[in-house]
Amino acid sequence: MNEIDPTNRFSLNAVRSHEGEGAASPSKPLNSLAEQVASQYRRDTMSPVMVTGTLRLVEFALLVLSGLVLHGWLIGYNTHLVWYYPAIAVAASLLTVILLEFTDCYQITSLRSPLSNAGKILLVWSGTFAVLAIAGFLFKVSSDFSRLWFGAWYATGLTLMFGLRFIMAMQIRRWARNGRMERRAVIVGGGKNAEALIRSIEAQPYNDIRICGIFDDRDDSRSPPVVAGYPKLGNVAELIEFARIARIDMLIVSLPITAETRVLSLLKKLWVLPVDIRLSAHSNQLRFRPRSYSYIGAVPMLDIFDRPINDWDSVAKRAFDIVFSLLGIIVLSPIMLATAIAIKLDSKGPVLFKQKRHGFNNEVIEVYKFRSMYADRSDPSAKQAVTKGDPRVTRVGRVIRKTSIDELPQFFNALFGSLSLVGPRPHAVAAQTHNLLYNEVVDGYFARHRVKPGVTGWAQINGWRGEMDTDEKIKMRTEYDLYYIENWSLWFDLKILFLTPVRLLNTENAY
Template identity: 75%
Template sequence: MNNIDPIHRYRKGARGQDKEPRQRQKPKLGAVAKQVAQQYRRDTLSPVMVSGVMRLIEFAVLLLAGLQLYAGHVGLTTHLFVQYPLIIVGVALVAVLLLELSDCYQMSALRSPLSQVGRIFTIWSGTFALLTVALFFLKISSEFSRFWLGTWYVSGLLLIMVLRLAAAHLFRRWARNGRIERRAVIVGGGKNAESLIRAIEQQPYNDIRICGIFDDRDDTRSPPVVAGYPKLGTVAELIEFARIARIDMMIVSLPITAEARVLALLRQLWVLPIDIRLSAHSNHLHFRPRAYSYIGSVPMLDIFDRPINDWDKVAKRAFDIVFSLIGIAVFSPVMLATAIAIKLDSKGPVLFKQRRHGFNNEEIEVYKFRSMYADQCDPTARKAVTKGDPRVTRVGRFIRRTSIDELPQFFNALFGSLSLVGPRPHAVAAEAHNRLFDEVVDGYFARHRVKPGVTGWAQINGWRGELDTEEKIRKRTEYDLYYIENWSLLFDLKILFLTPIRLLDTENAY
């Protein structure tokens, strides 16, 4: 996230202010907006992920081609059995790196491979020229098979072109079917929005699909249709729209000089797990080129980036799977003993299921060991568990104090509804002093920009257990937002390994 000071201060102030109790009603989407949102419920393939996978595939193809020719022609018994594989790996890696530096993995290049033939030929030939020069100066060129080298050069070039032609056909079909695109909504109507839309549509190999326009102004100031796209509702309705549709980007089409209005919009919209861009297309105020990102040649100012996206998302999911399996294996005796103790202590099921807020404010079902009497369980968590609560069983008091009741959530993390590390999910009807949590903290739902976790930064800093005061809710939200804005795999690992130590403090757990 870019550190734009006015926005940061505005957001920080909004999080901490006190508010009078109020009844919040979700704005209702119109019929057209609902229909459009339903069309975009399915996830898309990120262009960044697609081009990244293409790099891996081409590296693997070149590597396997070289190894197969080496095994088939030279043989595995040669005295250079170490040097050949090293050279094959090195050549494949250098070729992919040079293709990357030459922008051959941009979606525009992948969709039109014939226009890249000259560049690919030059890069592959240059890679082999570098290899030949290196072997010559190392005085070992005579020891390597020329037939293997020549055959790998020709076959590698042919394989790259055949692969790219097949991939281009697939990518074009995905683009037509809406499988590979970036979905965007425009905030703000009128001439600014029309100019922006026209500019985006004129970009070659454009992967942006504009889903609609949202604007608080009435139809006299903001037409109901702009450049062929309908106005689907207000900014408040956009939040509900983005809960249904899989939106990637929101572009604010307002002048940078309209600072108060831009900040007011961002205060409402930063809770969404999407990229937020401010259009710089029609602005006369110019920044350094590196301050912009671009859709084709259309400049944008990056306000907020979607947290944990693309390859970071893949890495975090792999982290969750690996450590969840380890956790299940390590704690399986404890879980088995807990299940037996619960059955012996009181009647009812071993597991307790509770509806909680998950990623993008969607409801998920979280597993716990049952710690209350079966007929007094509170799935909505409307009444928080307090110290000495008579609803809690004898075994329940122990497993809650030691957090053993949370162990089944390793399965939630394994199956994907939770992450191992993230903001702790709260029950959908959780309250403090008869006020829902999002009524206490403005911007509370920004916690849901990432998948919730079994443990989190707030918990290891002492903010676990009963949320009986508004200050506790604010502090937990503050730590959760810090985690989101500073996420890394090392940060996750730190939190994961500190969790057992912090669990020794059972003061707020009951």
């Protein structure tokens, strides 16, 4: 077969600019069967990547800790080599984890059956000690170290690794049985292609894919209502709502890659979801370069979109939010206290204003702000945007809105987890321009919600803050938000965070 490089074949720009019958459409309410199935999957699952990553950290910590405890018990800390033993324990433990990684001992399939990998673990741990022995010989320091400690640590470390892996094997089997550790997938497209795909996935040993159903725009005469025992739950517009409710991890499009127009039509609708999107390649006659594929067992997939900020990236971003939110609350507490007093003295009503806005995955969240309007004239739905000289805004409100001090309580949102410090700014659920909701103005608007919204964002520091009174403004804000999502990194977050106070000096559009 001819090999084809699929680079940019299904690029984001190609999907977003594709026109025709596949134009993006809003989600539809679910039928009763789809709603019943979706309700079974409301609870989040545990990512295999997070499980194996945590095991690496725990195993490293146990090996280091066991070396330190044995050092204190067998030798004590009153020797001239007091710092050498901890250094050796850390270095040897790190080398062990790295070698276990290279020998695939952290794969879920390996963790399910620890006895089948006992030889690899024994070889790696023994190899680590062989490296220590050779290093001691070469540097002529082996006689200075306790052989008792080396022997005791070797036996203890080996016991701990085997014990930990037997416990993990039992836990993984239990999580697999009760659905706590699985990847939930939906098949997009029915018929014979979908049936062949499902049979191939189910034939894979130690399969962690849970197929939740099938969605297809075609009617029952062209796409059977049941495929390989799985029901067709609705069309693609209903899939968008289903994926949000059911905590779906992956969408697998079971269409031939040669049907490019139809594939693009589907992706045009689906790319707004915070999920992995894969194109099944198991029955395609075209063959790509091996590195182009990802696999479910031995079933090849073409990666179309990946869920942004997933697994360990999400852990790093959450840690970033907690640290900098606490720091912001501490540093800005005098300003927040003074603002609260000023609001209370200026007009009757509560100090804080709560507003419902769209959050991650289009879920509705409650965002905190300092109240800037008269209590009896506030607009929780934000249906009527605040304009220059708006009589609903109090005297204190004009100052705090212009300086964005009214947004400071959102540091608590970021600390508690409904917001991130940096991300697309959340809009009120009824926000609109020219009597049109934002998602009616911007095609693919809800793709902003593939990540958690932020207190500040890339659009805001580039001048797109304040009143969204024209279609062009909301389109440009969305473009900057999508750029942020596609190019996210912790350094990018840090850059945006530190540029925000500088950009707030420009108050032209804030009132």
